[in-house]
Amino acid sequence: MGRAGIAILLCSAIAGLISGFVAVFLLPMLPISSGIVLTLAGSFTLAAIVAGCIAPVLLSTGRDVIRLENQIEEAIDSGSQVTLHCGPWLRPLADAITQVQSGWTEKVSKLNTRLRELEIRHRLIEAERDHAETILNSLHDAVLVTDSFNEISLTNHRAAELLGFDTSTAARRPIDEVVHDPRIRELIKEIRSSGVVTRQKHVEHAMESSGEMGGRTSTFDVTLAALPDGQSGVGGVVTILRDITKEREISQLKSDFVSQASHELRTPLSSINAYVEMLIDSEAQDEASRQEFYQIIKSESDRVSRMIDNMLNISRIEAGIVSVDRTDCDFVKICNEVIETMQPQAAAKDIMLSMKSGPLVYTADADRDMMHQVVMNLVSNAIKYTPDGGRVTISIENDDMTRSVMVTVADTGLGIPPDALPRLFEKFYRIENYKRVAKGTGLGLNLVKHIVETVHRGTITVTSELGMGSKFIFTIPYEDPNSR
């Protein structure tokens, strides 16, 4: 209810009453001339009549004001454009309000549209940020972005794990508080202080990993790139740490392999070269010496050739490009063939070479030639390192627990020193003191291990006691585990 309307009504009523009261009761009582009384009474009466006439008009106008006020309130509440209804007295005011309201409604509508646009843009930016964070977190490399205040603006889980901080609390904190590795902080500061947005900078940095990887020193390729600040200066810095420990190790292994291989090849090549030169210089004094030289050259060439074959086979298996021809391999048959081939060598040393197996069928899904090579290699080693008069025994069993054929090559030979056992299957490893006992490439057992474990998913183990002999046991699954 409008307070203005009530006030006008009350004023009109009170003015009429006071005027009538004064004209009828108070004036005749005053000691003044009747002319003046009449004049005053006339005036008051006129005033009362005027007040009586004006009161309804004021009353109606008051109602209009109240109605108008209610309509405006409704219009504000609904937020829409409405037509204001009122009497003629207030029409100009209502028209002016309608005009103002129409202007405001348009502005509000525009602001609402703008607000919706901003909300959509905000959601898009948030989605893009989530997207970028998901991408960053899926990276194996550690990413750290700092802003122009040297505070962390963006990072990922890998960086947190590596540098030992919490991603949820690291944002907007100075790197000096978050990153504990002084070298990384220094590198970031260096690139910022250079003041120019240059090309990427790469630095190799060794660092002890935090978290799960704690305690292990890894090598990182640190890439630093300055972000422009929009005024041809450096704003932030992007730092990416890529773990290259594995690459370095592989590269070291490769270089060691090349170095060892060339070293091992030099020895037979040296013999070949020396004997050829002796023949050229006619140092062989008779046909027998010449024949001896030819034999040495031939056997040393074979040794080089075997070494190269083994190296290539190992490389092929390691690279996963070896072709495997799986068939149902009969291990009794394979072992018999090996025994037949090796019998003359065993007999020359008076070594008893035999095979033990039950009446069962011992077959597995494997590459026959490779299996032959494995058994051959183990039996050949056993004969080489077993003194005259010893025994070499091959036994074949079915191990139903592991669903594998199990082959054991046991000898009564020199045995393997305990400190040599862990290194026995390494490339080029040869027991120093046994080099004189027999020649070898140092690659045979490594190849055997690769054929059994890498190619056939089997196992190979060795047990040995010095002076008592050695026992090599390998297993090959009945079925190719990869085909299941």
Next chain:
Amino acid sequence: MARKKILVVDDEAHITHVVSLKLGNAGYDIITANDGEEGLELALHELPDLVITDLQMPYMSGVELCARLREDPKTAQIPVIMLTARGYALAQEDLDRTNIKSVMSKPFSPRQVLEMANDLIGHDEQCIIEEAA
């Protein structure tokens, strides 16, 4: 005049054989050993004029053998030719504590080994005197 004596030490039998033949044909007396320990024992006993040894051998390496020879006054002055399958030169400190006069890398030439032996123990002179006589 007594023929000069050379000790050849290598765990590769073919190498000791070929070096022995080459030097033997040139008029030297040759003794051989299969490893460092055996080489040291023979050297101390036979007191050769020259030692030709491999670097990598079981029981005792070539450098260790040379160092032990240098320590003993009886063998300290014996010159040594080192044969090595390693692709790098010996460390200076190893050269300083031994009497290694020449390092030849494998594959080596028996001809060059003979030349070096002649240079070190002057066999050429000896042969000429003997031939003249």
